[in-house]
Amino acid sequence: ETGVTQTPRHLVMGMTNKKSLKCEQHLGHNAMYWYKQSAKKPLELMFVYNFKEQTENNSVPSRFSPECPNSSHLFLHLHTLQPEDSALYLCASSQPGTGDGGNTIYFGEGSWLTVV
Amino acid sequence: QKEVEQNSGPLSVPEGAIASLNCTYSDRGSQSFFWYRQYSGKSPELIMSIYSNGDKEDGRFTAQLNKASQYVSLLIRDSQPSDSATYLCAVNTPYSGGGADGLTFGKGTHLIIQP
Numbered sequence: 001e002t003g004v005t006q007t008p009r010h011l012v013m014g015m016t017n018k019k020s021l022k023c024e025q026h027l028g029h030n031a032m033y034w035y036k037q038s039a040k041k042p043l044e045l046m047f048v049y050n051f052k053e054q055t056e057n058n059s060v061p062s063r064f065s066p067e068c069p070n071s072s073h074l075f076l077h078l079h080t081l082q083p084e085d086s087a088l089y090l091c092a093s094s095q096p097g098t099g100d101g102g103n104t105i106y107f108g109e110g111s112w113l114t115v116v
Numbered sequence: 117q118k119e120v121e122q123n124s125g126p127l128s129v130p131e132g133a134i135a136s137l138n139c140t141y142s143d144r145g146s147q148s149f150f151w152y153r154q155y156s157g158k159s160p161e162l163i164m165s166i167y168s169n170g171d172k173e174d175g176r177f178t179a180q181l182n183k184a185s186q187y188v189s190l191l192i193r194d195s196q197p198s199d200s201a202t203y204l205c206a207v208n209t210p211y212s213g214g215g216a217d218g219l220t221f222g223k224g225t226h227l228i229i230q231p
Contacts, residue, residue, distance in 0.1 A: 033218055042220075042221045043219075045220070048218050103208045103218075103219070104165055105162075105218070106162065107161070
């Protein structure tokens, strides 16, 4: 249990569907992230939110739409996805400015997405 | 373009030996360095963080940082079969003061500890 909870853990969706991934963190952090992990590729940073404000969109296609209603919750809305979007989507959180200049990120268990 | 390079392996080490994992990074402005362990089908979990040049030890794990060479390593002493996993090197290169910047990850090194 990492303090970051993601639902659903597994999702299969058609290319015309609309679905959402949900993330909730219980660590009292102010920053939340979405990462994508595909086979044989490094973890890719998708979005960063700091105090509910989006501070980074890493050139992510518009078929991925994030939402951060508060510092504890983060959503990733999915619509008209492609099969190549099938991957493990990881939510993470951190508390910026803590530690010795660090920005330690804690991950949730991930949501396995399959687009058919 | 920030890059983090790791040898993908697999790196095979006999049980009880020292496993040595290496990582290089491209951005000299990088300030924080992390090692994550990821078991198959699971999410990454933090093992070590290091911010200053030199060694940092935590139990069987030692992280080493050399900013001049842009090099980070992780040593695992007395390797156990349960250490078999993919080890991800991650680097934080802040570009906005005090903010949340995310981490740049390498592809990971697959480590196998042979009983």
